Amino acid sequence: MEADKAAPLRVDAETAIILREAYHKIEALFRSDHYGLYDYVRVVAGKVAHVDAFYVGFLQGTSRVRYPYGYDDGQYVDPDTHIFGPGGQTAWLLKHRQTYRFGYDNGFVLHAGVPVGDPARRSEDAVTVPIYRPAKDGPDQLFGMLSMQSYTPRTYDDNAVRAFEWLSEVVERVLTREGEDREALRRLPAGDVGPNLLTSDHVMEYLTHRVASIREIAAEALDEPDVGTAVHRHLERIVDAAEHIQSELIEMLMETDEGPERRFTTLTKAQQGVALLLADGLDNDQLAVELGVSLNTVKTHLSAILRKYGFRYRAQVAEDVRKYLAR
Numbered sequence: 001m002e003a004d005k006a007a008p009l010r011v012d013a014e015t016a017i018i019l020r021e022a023y024h025k026i027e028a029l030f031r032s033d034h035y036g037l038y039d040y041v042r043v044v045a046g047k048v049a050h051v052d053a054f055y056v057g058f059l060q061g062t063s064r065v066r067y068p069y070g071y072d073d074g075q076y077v078d079p080d081t082h083i084f085g086p087g088g089q090t091a092w093l094l095k096h097r098q099t100y101r102f103g104y105d106n107g108f109v110l111h112a113g114v115p116v117g118d119p120a121r122r123s124e125d126a127v128t129v130p131i132y133r134p135a136k137d138g139p140d141q142l143f144g145m146l147s148m149q150s151y152t153p154r155t156y157d158d159n160a161v162r163a164f165e166w167l168s169e170v171v172e173r174v175l176t177r178e179g180e181d182r183e184a185l186r187r188l189p190a191g192d193v194g195p196n197l198l199t200s201d202h203v204m205e206y207l208t209h210r211v212a213s214i215r216e217i218a219a220e221a222l223d224e225p226d227v228g229t230a231v232h233r234h235l236e237r238i239v240d241a242a243e244h245i246q247s248e249l250i251e252m253l254m255e256t257d258e259g260p261e262r263r264f265t266t267l268t269k270a271q272q273g274v275a276l277l278l279a280d281g282l283d284n285d286q287l288a289v290e291l292g293v294s295l296n297t298v299k300t301h302l303s304a305i306l307r308k309y310g311f312r313y314r315a316q317v318a319e320d321v322r323k324y325l326a327r
Helices: 013-029 034-048 089-096 108-112 158-186 200-222 229-254 259-265 269-279 284-291 295-309 314-325
Strands: 053-060 064-072 075-077 080-083 125-133 141-150
Touching: 013 034, 013 158, 034 053, 034 064, 034 141, 034 158, 089 108, 089 125, 089 141, 125 158, 141 158, 200 229, 259 314, 269 284, 269 295, 269 314, 284 295, 295 314
Parallel strands: none
Antiparallel strands: 053 064, 053 141, 064 075, 064 080, 125 141
16 A cells, blocks of 8 residues: 555765665675675765764674674775674664764764774764564564764764665675575475584585685785785785695594584485484374374384394484484
């Protein structure tokens, strides 16, 4: 219905053009590249208003915020993790569930927390927008935030704030779609495993490929005709270090636990079917209904599985199967 349509975004014409271009580029380029997404959003925000500092933070647990991306005065800020207290900006967002603006309290909440980048410099204006994850029951869950800050007072007018809120919503939709993709995977057998269960194999494979890309960049630079002697020597060291790291990572992969795969493959096809359902958390009655067999048959399968695994409890088997499926 007409009344259900979202209200038009009240920004000036120049800002609208910037945001429209940003939307199309984000859709095309940054769905699976989080670093690229955050970096591009910072650049777009800087087209609307001056941005000295910028960060992205995500809540984990009850009191921790992880910052995968930060930028301060032209310099990349190393990722970090902080415990937030009751008086800082994160607590304020959790309580008020709305955008924080410096002018609300003259930066009191902002300065009560950990500063972005150089701790010797205080931001004189800031806008921090909460990011939400849809919840099945109850209000959407606040799970992150985007913040832009300036060392100059009164930098961010209403136009800039609305534009930044809109950009944050686009980021939220990108991350939400990834969550929906994971939800689709959960519908498969033992669906709670997969992208949500990060294993050493996943980490090692990722690092191996990323280090390889660094080595290739350095190797390409070595072939440039105008590389000086000192730079050439440093590039050779980078290539050599990358090759060492790649080799070491592969050897580390060989040391990862192969037990889950070995144990699962000792089961018969029928027992593997039971093991998959155990990983989904089904009890004996549910197993019998799902498999169309009697409770005695279920108990026979479970006894055989526990014996082959060498475990005492079904929960141990379920966890081991999840590790195997997430390899």
